[in-house]
Each structure stands twice: as structure tokens, then as C-alpha cells.
Amino acid sequence: MLVYRLIDILFQFMYLCLIARVILSWIPHNYSHPAVQFLYRLTEPILRPFRMIIPAHSIGIDISPILALVALGFIRRLIFRAI
Secondary structure (H helix, E strand, O other): OHHHHHHHHHHHHHHHHHHHHHHHHHOOOOOOOHHHHHHHHHHHHHHHHHHHHOOHHHHOOOOHHHHHHHHHHHHHHHHHHHO
């Protein structure tokens, strides 16, 4: 069950990173800070496909983090059912 736990930790980490990215979008922050750059580099590949499907400017709000969280949850469930 070590593999199960490692996968679960990875998904939890990604959830937290996406939520941190959303919170950062609500407050002023320093884009050049190494922690912020790390967070953006980690989450952008996950968010980009959803932004291409539904651009934020088309509806006035960026819902890509919501879609990414739902997709991660779906992928997580698929993986755990396969294990």
C-alpha cells in the first residue's frame, strides 16, 4: 500500500499547489520570488489545456483551476480503482 500512499500524497500536493495559485491570484505578490516561480512552473502545465478550451476572457473569469481540480480528482479515482 506504499504505492497507494505515495500517489495520494502526490495528488494532495497538486491540489494544494492549485489552491495556492488561486489564492495568489487574489492578492498582490512578487512574480519573481523563487517560491512563486516554482508554483507557476508546477501548475501552469496543468492549467494551460483548460485555458485553451475555455479562455478566461471569453467568460470574464478563469475557471481553469476548478476544471483542473475536477480532472485531477477524476484521474486520481481512475488510478486508485486500477490499483
